Amino acid sequence: MLITCPYCGPRDVIEFTYQGDGNRERPQPASQDLDAWNAYVYDRLNPAGDHNEIWQHSGGCRAHLRVVRNTITHEILSTAFARGGHKSADNKAESRS
Amino acid sequence: MAEPHLPERQSPLEPEYNPGSHGNFEHGVDVILSETRLGSILQLAAWPGEEKRLIEVIRKVTGLALPDGAGGGVNNGARAVFGFAPGKFTVVDEAEGLAQAFAGLITPAIGTLTDLSHGRTAIRIAGPKAEWVMAKFFAIDFALPAFPLGAGRSTNHHDIFAQIQRSGADQFDIYVFRSFARSFWKALCHASEEVGYEVQ
Numbered sequence: 383m384l385i386t387c388p389y390c391g392p393r394d395v396i397e398f399t400y401q402g403d404g405n406r407e408r409p410q411p412a413s414q415d416l417d418a419w420n421a422y423v424y425d426r427l428n429p430a431g432d433h434n435e436i437w438q439h440s441g442g443c444r445a446h447l448r449v450v451r452n453t454i455t456h457e458i459l460s461t462a463f464a465r466g467g468h469k470s471a472d473n474k475a476e477s478r479s
Numbered sequence: 480m481a482e483p484h485l486p487e488r489q490s491p492l493e494p495e496y497n498p499g500s501h502g503n504f505e506h507g508v509d510v511i512l513s514e515t516r517l518g519s520i521l522q523l524a525a526w527p528g529e530e531k532r533l534i535e536v537i538r539k540v541t542g543l544a545l546p547d548g549a550g551g552g553v554n555n556g557a558r559a560v561f562g563f564a565p566g567k568f569t570v571v572d573e574a575e576g577l578a579q580a581f582a583g584l585i586t587p588a589i590g591t592l593t594d595l596s597h598g599r600t601a602i603r604i605a606g607p608k609a610e611w612v613m614a615k616f617f618a619i620d621f622a623l624p625a626f627p628l629g630a631g632r633s634t635n636h637h638d639i640f641a642q643i644q645r646s647g648a649d650q651f652d653i654y655v656f657r658s659f660a661r662s663f664w665k666a667l668c669h670a671s672e673e674v675g676y677e678v679q
Contacts (some may be wrong), residue, residue, distance in 0.1 A: 389549045389565050390633065391625075396616045397635060441635040443564035465527070479636070 387476035397441030504675030509608035519577030525590040561631025600660035605650035
């Protein structure tokens with residue numbers, strides 16, 4: 383599986399570390415909304431298809447990336463720096479569904 | 480660090496650094512391995528949006544103009560610079576004291592400077608089979624169009640991080656952690672045996 387890092391170009395998946403589901407919305411740290419925290423910690427979409435994910439190019443430039451991966455085919459549909467927020471990864475996944 | 484009376488730095492490769500020809504060299508050596516023993520190895524990082532100001536400081540201090548683009552770099556023999564991550568650059572000099580030359584110019588508003596002169600070891604591999612031997616360690620494209628002259632790459636071998644700059648058409652400079660340098664050197668020598676190598 384190759385992931386195309388926006389900085390380094392295509393690299394083997396062994397250089398990357400999975401950082402979790404990219405769909406989660408972290409509540410404000412001071413939030414006492416237990417349902418929101420419960421959803422953040424436990425609720426997952428677990429789709430069979432396009433999935434928003436956060437990866438880190440830990441064996442390269444160390445940038446955090448927004449990746450849209452198809453969980454059935456492992457096709458990488460898009461990659462972008464995570465710094466800009468994760469909305470565009472959502473949009474890309476949504477535009478295909 | 481730039482004081483003139485400090486003792487000479489010892490190489491971590493020394494016990495395994497054996498100048499001469501080795502391996503399958505009956506038909507000539509196809510790679511030359513050496514330690515470049517740089518005086519200064521710095522890591523510079525710009526805050527987001529401050530990259531251009533940092534690049535200008537690098538040009539002012541070293542005289543090296545970074546080309547545009549991810550991983551771009553330039554090498555003039557004595558000094559070299561390359562990008563290894565967004566807004567981050569490795570700058571090296573044969574002479575000590577480069578960190579002092581940057582002091583005061585990289586303000587807290589622009590970014591940070593980390594002196595890694597004692598933390599990294601620079602190993603050079605040169606020769607017609609350099610790409611072949613490098614490809615045994617690093618899963619990246621070493622062909623000249625994909626990895627142009629002066630460009631830098633961040634990657635890893637056996638899960639250990641390394642930075643690579645192409646300093647010639649068939650020459651690469653590899654920056655490895657000093658504490659891993661000897662084991663990498665031994666592995667590099669083993670990988671070079673089949674093509675015949677010379678340690679200079």
